[in-house]
Each structure stands twice: as C-alpha cells, then as structure tokens.
Amino acid sequence: MSTTNVIGKSITRPDAYDKVTGGKKYPVNYTLPGMLHMKILRSPYPHAKILSIDTSEAEKLKGVRAVLTPDEVPKKYFTPVYFVPYNAPSMVQDFILLSDTVRWAGQPVVAVAASSEDIAEQALELIDVEYEELPTVFDPEEAMKDGAPQLHEASPNNIAKNPSFEFGDMEAGFEDADHIFEGVYETQRAHTCYMEPRVCVADSDTDGRITIHSSMQHTFGLREKLAVALDIPESMVNVVKPTYIGGGFGGKLDIGFIEGLAALLSLKTGKPVRAEHSRGEDFISTTRNPIKVYLKTGVKKDGTYTARQIKSILDCGAHATHGSEVIMVHGLYGTFFPWKCPNQIWEGFTVYTNNMIGGGYRGYGAPQGCFAVESQNDEICETLDLDPIEFRLKNTHREGDPHPVLEGHKLASYKIEECLRQGAERIGFDKRQAAGSAEGVKKKGIGFAVHPLWVSGCVGFPDIYEHSGATVKLNRDGTADVISACVDLGSGQISMLTAVVAEELSLSADKVRIVYADTDTAPFDAPTHASRATYSAGLATKAAAVETKKRLFKAAAAVMEANADDLVLEDGKVMVKGVPESAVPMTDIIARAESPFIQVGEQGPAPTTIAEKGTIIGTASQAPPSNPSPVGAQFIEVEVDTDTGEIEVLRVVYSADVGQVIHPNSAEGQVEGGFQQGMGYALMENLQFDQETGACLSADFLDYKIPTAMEMPSNIESIFIDSHEPTGPYGGKSMSEMCLIVPAAAIANAVYNAIGVRITELPITPEKVLKALGKL
Amino acid sequence: MKQIIELDINDEVHELAVEPYDSLLRTLRDKAGMQGTKKGCDSGGCGCCTVLVDGKAVYSCMTMVMSVEDKKITTVEGLPSEGELDPIQQAFIDAGAVQCGYCTCGIMMATKQLLTDNPKPTEEEIRKGISGNLCRCTGYQKIVEAIQLAAASY
Ligand code: FES
Ligand code: FES
Numbered sequence: 023m024s025t026t027n028v029i030g031k032s033i034t035r036p037d038a039y040d041k042v043t044g045g046k047k048y049p050v051n052y053t054l055p056g057m058l059h060m061k062i063l064r065s066p067y068p069h070a071k072i073l074s075i076d077t078s079e080a081e082k083l084k085g086v087r088a089v090l091t092p093d094e095v096p097k098k099y100f101t102p103v104y105f106v107p108y109n110a111p112s113m114v115q116d117f118i119l120l121s122d123t124v125r126w127a128g129q130p131v132v133a134v135a136a137s138s139e140d141i142a143e144q145a146l147e148l149i150d151v152e153y154e155e156l157p158t159v160f161d162p163e164e165a166m167k168d169g170a171p172q173l174h175e176a177s178p179n180n181i182a183k184n185p186s187f188e189f190g191d192m193e194a195g196f197e198d199a200d201h202i203f204e205g206v207y208e209t210q211r212a213h214t215c216y217m218e219p220r221v222c223v224a225d226s227d228t229d230g231r232i233t234i235h236s237s238m239q240h241t242f243g244l245r246e247k248l249a250v251a252l253d254i255p256e257s258m259v260n261v262v263k264p265t266y267i268g269g270g271f272g273g274k275l276d277i278g279f280i281e282g283l284a285a286l287l288s289l290k291t292g293k294p295v296r297a298e299h300s301r302g303e304d305f306i307s308t309t310r311n312p313i314k315v316y317l318k319t320g321v322k323k324d325g326t327y328t329a330r331q332i333k334s335i336l337d338c339g340a341h342a343t344h345g346s347e348v349i350m351v352h353g354l355y356g357t358f359f360p361w362k363c364p365n366q367i368w369e370g371f372t373v374y375t376n377n378m379i380g381g382g383y384r385g386y387g388a389p390q391g392c393f394a395v396e397s398q399n400d401e402i403c404e405t406l407d408l409d410p411i412e413f414r415l416k417n418t419h420r421e422g423d424p425h426p427v428l429e430g431h432k433l434a435s436y437k438i439e440e441c442l443r444q445g446a447e448r449i450g451f452d453k454r455q456a457a458g459s460a461e462g463v464k465k466k467g468i469g470f471a472v473h474p475l476w477v478s479g480c481v482g483f484p485d486i487y488e489h490s491g492a493t494v495k496l497n498r499d500g501t502a503d504v505i506s507a508c509v510d511l512g513s514g515q516i517s518m519l520t521a522v523v524a525e526e527l528s529l530s531a532d533k534v535r536i537v538y539a540d541t542d543t544a545p546f547d548a549p550t551h552a553s554r555a556t557y558s559a560g561l562a563t564k565a566a567a568v569e570t571k572k573r574l575f576k577a578a579a580a581v582m583e584a585n586a587d588d589l590v591l592e593d594g595k596v597m598v599k600g601v602p603e604s605a606v607p608m609t610d611i612i613a614r615a616e617s618p619f620i621q622v623g624e625q626g627p628a629p630t631t632i633a634e635k636g637t638i639i640g641t642a643s644q645a646p647p648s649n650p651s652p653v654g655a656q657f658i659e660v661e662v663d664t665d666t667g668e669i670e671v672l673r674v675v676y677s678a679d680v681g682q683v684i685h686p687n688s689a690e691g692q693v694e695g696g697f698q699q700g701m702g703y704a705l706m707e708n709l710q711f712d713q714e715t716g717a718c719l720s721a722d723f724l725d726y727k728i729p730t731a732m733e734m735p736s737n738i739e740s741i742f743i744d745s746h747e748p749t750g751p752y753g754g755k756s757m758s759e760m761c762l763i764v765p766a767a768a769i770a771n772a773v774y775n776a777i778g779v780r781i782t783e784l785p786i787t788p789e790k791v792l793k794a795l796g797k798l
Numbered sequence: 799m800k801q802i803i804e805l806d807i808n809d810e811v812h813e814l815a816v817e818p819y820d821s822l823l824r825t826l827r828d829k830a831g832m833q834g835t836k837k838g839c840d841s842g843g844c845g846c847c848t849v850l851v852d853g854k855a856v857y858s859c860m861t862m863v864m865s866v867e868d869k870k871i872t873t874v875e876g877l878p879s880e881g882e883l884d885p886i887q888q889a890f891i892d893a894g895a896v897q898c899g900y901c902t903c904g905i906m907m908a909t910k911q912l913l914t915d916n917p918k919p920t921e922e923e924i925r926k927g928i929s930g931n932l933c934r935c936t937g938y939q940k941i942v943e944a945i946q947l948a949a950a951s952y
Pocket of ligand 2: 268895900
C-alpha cells in the first residue's frame with residue numbers, strides 16, 4: 023500500500039463544502055434561459071378508459087405553449103427500469119408514457135408546457151377528460167382469482183410474473199422434520215422519501231437531439247429508456263450526470279414519466295422544458311412493493327432445517343416495472359439462498375392491481391423476506407428453546423463455502439459468526455429475559471436479526487447491466503480528473519472514487535476531482551444501486567488509475583532513462599524501486615509529457631524524446647469479477663408501553679462484514695441512515711390508499727410519518743468486522759442496502775421479546791400492539 | 799398582479815417583483831436566485847426550506863412573502879461571515895453530517911436559532927431543536943454530533 027494511504031481513513035467529503043454553503047449543483051437548481059414549465063394532469067380514477075380529451079380551452083390560455091395527449095406519444099411499450107435493457111425478456115414490457123387506459127389513480131393523462139408553473143397548473147383545470155370507469159381490484163390475492171377485473175390483456179389473472187425455484191425432495195424433507203412451523207408475514211408500501219424531488223430539464227436541438235438533466239440514479243439507463251420512449255436512436259440523447267442528487271435509495275431507478283413527457287414537449291416547442299414533482303406526485307410514483315410471504319419450515323429437534331416452502335405474493339400495482347425483478351431478488355437473495363436448507367421450494371407472484379406502481383427501494387425485496395424468515399426463526403427458537411445465535415449458525419453458510427447462487431464463486435470473505443457473536447456481546451444478549459417476562463407497564467425487550475446473503479452488484483443476475491468504467495487524467499499541476507458516470511446519491515460515491523484514485527496514484531485526496539461527465543463522453547456505468555458502486559465502479563476506477571499510472575511510468579521511463587517495469591510511485595514521486603536518489607516528482611514527468619517537443623532553455627532549443635509525450639491518461643471499462651456477499655446483524659433493545667402500544671427503540675448495535683472499510687465515517691453514516699429507514703418501515707411508515715377511489719391518503723409528510731431526531735435512538739453503534747474481500751477494491755465490498763434489510767425483523771423480534779406476542783404485519787403500530795395484547 | 803417589494807436578505811436589500819400569493823421559498827429560489835434554501839415538500843412537512851426571519855427559524859414554504867417585507871431574512875448564504883464558514887457549517891463538514899445534503903441547509907438554519915437561543919444545549923434539546931427537519935440519509939446521529947461540535951465553539 024502506498025504512503026498516501028487514504029483508504030480506511032475518513033477523508034473530508036469533497037462535496038461537503040459546497041453542500042453546506044448552499045449546494046449549487048443539485049438537479050433541482052438547474053435552469054435554462056427561456057425554459058418552459060411542465061405540469062401533468064393525472065387520472066382521478068383508479069381504472070378507466072379515456073373516451074375523449076378536450077384541450078382547446080387550455081390551449082387558449084395565455085402562456086400555454088404546448089399540450090401533449092396520449093395520441094401524440096410513441097406507442098412503445100417498454101421496461102422503465104434503468105438497470106435492464108428496455109426489452110429484457112426477464113422483465114415485463116407494459117409501460118408507456120401516456121395511455122388511453124388508466125390503471126391507477128394518479129396516472130398521467132395529459133402534459134402541459136407553459137411559460138410559468140402557475141399557468142401550467144391553471145391550464146390543467148381547463149382540460150376536459152371524459153372517462154368510462156372500469157371495475158377495480160386492490161388486493162393482489164383477489165386480483166389472481168378468476169373473474170377479477172383484468173388490468174393487462176397479456177396477463178391472465180393479473181399475474182405479471184410467476185417465477186419459482188426448487189431443489190431437493192420436499193415430501194421427504196417435511197417428513198424428516200420433528201417440527202413444522204407455518205406463518206404468514208405481510209409488509210406494506212413504504213416510500214424512499216428522498217428529499218430532493220424528481221426533477222428534470224429537457225432541451226432539444228434543431229436536429230432533434232435531446233440533452234437532459236435529471237435527478238436520477240443512472241445516466242445511461244435514462245439515455246436508453248428516454249430514447250425508447252421517444253422512439254429515437256440512443257445517440258440522439260445525451261444525459262448529463264448530476265454532480266450529486268438529493269437522495270435516491272432506489273426511488274430514482276426508473277425513468278418514470280417526467281423525463282419523457284418533458285422531452286416530447288421540448289421537441290414540440292423547441293424550448294427547454296422543466297418538470298418537477300410535487301411531494302404528492304413523488305409519493306405516488308415509487309414505493310417498496312408490499313409482499314405477503316407464506317412460509318412453512320420443517321426443523322429437527324436440534325434446529326437443523328429439513329425443508330422450507332415459500333410462497334410470495336407481490337403487489338406491483340398498475341404496471342410491473344420493478345415488481346418483476348423485486349420478486350426474483352426477494353426469492354433468490356431474500357428468502358431462498360441465504361439459509362442452508364436441503365429441500366426448498368419457492369414460488370413468487372407479481373400481481374397487477376389498481377394500486378400505484380412500485381419502484382426500487384434499498385434492499386429490493388430482501389427486507390420483506392428477512393422479516394418473514396427471521397420472525398419465523400425467532401419463533402422456532404422460542405418454541406424449541408434453542409439458542410438463537412447457535413441456531414442461525416447451524417443453518418447458514420460459512421466462510422469459504424461455495425457461493426450458494428453463483429456457480430464457480432466462493433464466499434471468500436464471510437464473517438457471519440463474528441458478526442453474530444460480537445453484536446450479541448455488545449448488546450448483552452446473554453442477559454436478555456424470557457419473552458414477555460418483563461414487569462410493569464413499560465416492558466423492555468431485546469431481539470436481533472441477521473441477513474446472511476446479499477450482493478455487491480448484479481453479477482450472476484439475468485438481464486442486468488453490471489459493467490463500469492472511468493477515465494483518469496493527470497494534470498500538470500499534479501491533480502487528477504476523474505470522469506465517471508457513477509452518480510453520487512448522497513451515499514458517498516464521490517468520496518469513494520476520490521479515495522480510490524488518490525490511493526492508486528499516491529495523491530492526497532484534495533488533488534483528485536470527480537469532474538463533469540455525460541453519456542456522450544463517459545464510459546458506460548451501471549446505476550448506483552444494488553450496493554454495487556464501491557465494488558464495481560470502485561474497481562473499474564481503480565483499473566483506470568492503474569492504466570494512468572502505466573502511462574506515467576512509460577513517460578517517466580523515457581525521461582529518467584529507466585525501465586518502466588522498475589518504477590514505483592511513492593509520495594508523489596516516481597523512482598526506480600529501491601533507489602530513492604532516482605526520485606523525480608510526478609509533476610515533472612507530467613509537465614514533460616505535456617510540454618512542446620522542442621523546449622527552449624537557457625542553452626537554446628533542445629528536443630525531448632517522442633516516447634515521453636502525450637497526456638497521462640488511462641481508461642478502463644470492465645465488469646466486476648464476482649459478487650461477494652456482505653453480512654449484517656442487528657441487535658435491538660426496545661421498550662414497549664403496554665398501555666399506549668408505543669414502542670421506543672433504546673439501543674441499536676449493527677455488526678457487519680463489509681470487507682475493508684473504505685471510508686469509516688461514511689460507512690457509519692450508511693448504518694445510521696439505513697436504520698432510520700428501517701425503523702420507519704418497522705414502526706410507522708405506510709402509504710395508504712382509499713380502497714374505493716384508489717386515492718393516496720398519505721401523500722405528504724404530515725400523513726406519511728418518518729422518524730425525526732426525537733424518535734431516533736441516541737446511539738446507533740456500528741461494528742465493522744475485520745475482513746478483507748480478495749476480489750474487492752482494497753479488500754472492500756458492499757454495505758449500504760444491508761443496513762435496511764435487517765432492522766424491521768430485528769425490531770419485530772425485540773418487540774416479541776418485550777411483550778411475548780408476535781406481530782407479523784408491518785408496520786408495528788401502537789394499535790397493532792394493543793390488539794396483540796388484547797387491549798383493543 | 800405583480801408587486802415590487804424590498805426584502806432584506808442577509809443584510810442586503812433586494813428589489814423583487816412578486817405575486818402577492820408567492821411564498822418566501824419561491825421568492826428566494828426563483829426570484830432572488832438564492833437556491834441554498836431547498837424545497838422538499840412545499841407544505842410544511844420537511845424543513846428543507848428553513849430560514850431565519852428576525853432570528854427565528856421558519857418554514858419559508860409556509861411563509862407568505864408579503865408578511866416578511868419589513869423583517870430580516872437570513873438564509874444559508876448569509877451564514878458565513880468575513881469569508882469564513884460559520885462554526886455550524888464547519889462542524890457539519892467535520893462531523894460527516896452531510897450525505898446527500900439536501901436537508902443540510904435547512905437543518906443548519908434551525909441549528910442557528912437553537913444555538914443563538916441556547917448555546918449549550920443538551921442532546922435532548924438538540925434533537926428537539928431539529929425535530930421539525932427531516933433527514934432521510936443520516937439517521938440524525940452525525941447531525942447531532944455536528945451540532946454538539948458547533949456548540950463547543952459557540
Ligand atoms: S419545503 Fe417547506 S417544509 Fe418542506
Ligand atoms: S443528508 Fe440527505 S436528507 Fe439529510
């Protein structure tokens with residue numbers, strides 16, 4: 023390791039200064055002269071045919087520049103999800119920008135561009151739409167029945183997808199069991215609640231080329247899906263990478279509606295068009311899919327699994343979008359493969375209803391799975407009086423085992439035992455009381471959950487993009503510019519890329535800049551999602567820096583009359599290995615490489631060598647070599663007020679194997695922020711809808727509560743187990759989603775320990791607690 | 799109908815043409831070109847838009863611009879003095895309290911009032927002081943630490 027050694031130190035986040043002084047570079051701040059403002063008229067009905075649309079009055083309004091109706095939109099059905107090809111066979115192509123059938127209350131019907139937001143808003147009121155209402159269905163299990171209202175012709179019984187996997191002999195497995203446990207575990211709709219709204223500015227050139235700025239998690243995904251939605255070649259779209267965005271968490275992982283509609287309106291008017299979601303629009307545009315899990319597990323007396331049968335029903339709402347992938351990830355990584363069980367069957371259903379569409383959300387199907395499996399694991403241990411830590415260890419994989427999903431890969435770094443033991447020790451797990459035995463009105467309880475398998479990206483998944491790329495360029499002043507399409511969602515990708523390049527090129531972090539990038543100029547990068555940025559974008563950027571270093575050594579070899587293979591870079595100097603006297607500052611080499619061929623010095627003109635000339639630059643584009651699993655375990659202490667049903671989280675310990683920690687401060691930040699979202703998911707967050715009209719009842723922060731600083735526990739303790747992932751950048755792997763996969767299950771188990779009654783439906787509200795206690 | 803008003807923002811007088819129904823938030827962002835104040839919900843639910851009006855933290859999205867015509871408005875752009883960051887800003891950097899940063903300006907403004915009124919707050923008082931501001935990234939832990947750090951230099 024070089025002497026700079028920034029990896030594992032918390033460099034000052036390069037984006038922090040700008041953000042504390044006003045944060046100029048959010049997409050929400052982007053404007054262009056003469057730009058128009060777009061507003062969307064949305065359907066008030068959850069299911070209806072549009073019979074006619076009259077926009078004549080709206081068009082007469084002063085300031086209205088263009089109106090866009092369904093018949094002006096290319097009739098292209100596609101998958102709006104960024105990380106797969108638009109026509110990926112594993113997904114469902116049922117999405118279109120504007121349709122003449124509406125399937126959820128809030129679906130866009132008409133878009134208007136006007137000279138101001140107020141005028142666009144007023145124009146919406148002048149549009150007359152005639153609807154013919156159609157029968158509705160909001161419950162996915164109802165929707166699967168014969169005779170239920172059908173949402174999409176191509177999907178009988180509203181089943182958009184029905185994957186399954188199986189191995190072993192189920193009958194023999196259950197026969198072999200001493201005990202069989204059965205349960206149903208339900209989760210709700212939760213919103214990512216990124217703080218910056220979805221926003222974009224689309225501009226068109228006279229040749230029909232679109233340039234777009236947007237708050238999203240994937241530049242190249244937006245390029246592809248926008249081109250498809252507009253039915254133009256991909257090269258006719260340029261997506262400018264936002265310097266950073268105000269949060270995403272998976273909620274900005276598909277094209278949605280505004281980008282396509284704004285681009286069409288820009289083409290129509292020749293003007294830039296800006297669109298920004300209201301918070302209410304954000305709330306009905308993306309959500310974690312609710313999943314109902316039917317779980318049956320057979321175990322031996324000693325707790326060894328013999329068989330497991332899982333059925334998962336996912337409500338994807340009006341369009342499949344992410345729901346067709348969430349169900350797969352939920353099945354593979356949320357329920358089926360994390361645990362070792364010799365006989366298993368899983369079947370998943372992604373079901374259309376007249377509810378809002380779903381989206382991506384940090385953890386992507388795993389929090390729902392973890393809640394089910396870890397709740398039941400807790401039940402098993404309680405009933406059979408088993409040590410819950412030993413029980414987990416008996417049924418999970420171990421370091422060095424073959425990767426349960428990826429053939430030919432190993433769980434090379436996998437410190438699950440340390441995670442469990444160190445977490446348990448920190449919280450004082452051995453002193454916890456028997457479930458429900460606490461005295462008094464306010465009862466304390468301790469619980470935990472572990473999730474034994476997750477991803478560092480998508481290698482091994484069908485149809486999912488994974489490669490990353492970067493270009494690294496050295497400047498004469500000794501700084502490095504990094505061109506990368508990897509978007510920083512707030513979770514620290516700028517810091518991570520900076521640290522990787524600084525480390526590789528022996529620079530201090532303040533000498534590295536992540537610079538302008540767009541899809542015209544940067545190499546492809548898959549989205550910032552699936553906990554992949556550090557592992558995949560980090561490795562590709564490191565590879566680019568290695569190329570840059572090679573180029574530096576090539577020039578240095580010429581200047582220093584040495585062999586490039588003998589050179590090393592230390593402390594900003596190039597030297598022949600083991601010969602410190604040979605050291606030349608790298609800035610001198612860069613200056614020589616970029617200088618005129620014939621340099622005029624005091625002695626007159628002197629030619630330099632051809633071999634040293636040229637910009638010191640390196641590019642790499644590559645898929646990551648593997649998909650190492652992080653492990654996370656969370657231990658929680660709660661206090662339940664049995665009079666009011668209120669739950670307070672008192673203590674949180676999170677212990678994880680994330681490989682080498684690249685930036686400890688950011689890593690803790692991920693754990694703490696992940697817990698806020700997980701605690702909200704466990705205890706309060708729930709997007710609710712009127713079951714007759716389909717209208718969202720919680721489309722603002724007054725009705726959709728997320729934890730404030732008051733509800734959060736005072737101290738969330740992070741333990742990062744000493745670990746090194748051999749395939750990762752500097753030994754690192756992923757971490758961010760895991761922090762949100764385990765909290766709900768851990769809290770549910772702690773609540774059980776406190777009150778002795780199990781609640782199997784999230785969120786665990788005071789009402790549910792009181793009901794469970796027989797007080798309501 | 800637009801009206802011309804004078805607003806004292808960060809000790810500078812701005813002449814602005816506003817609609818009488820414009821919020822202070824919209825006026826700051828769209829008319830005065832001061833984009834440090836953020837819109838997270840436009841309905842009093844998130845605190846991203848927090849500014850000080852006569853030293854008191856308010857949601858600028860819920861404040862009509864006409865109601866603050868003769869008041870002193872402070873935004874994040876007004877926090878640094880003499881080219882130096884306010885200790886609150888520095889502390890947010892040093893504690894690693896900034897992730898996506900979208901909530902940060904609003905929370906720093908709430909902190910400004912908190913520390914002006916109560917320079918040595920307890921953790922409980924800090925949490926209460928920023929309870930009108932949502933953050934979705936940090937879990938507030940490093941924000942609380944930043945405010946403690948800032949308080950140490952107040
Ligand atoms: S924007 Fe004002 S409180 Fe959310
Ligand atoms: S840092 Fe992202 S919302 Fe607070």
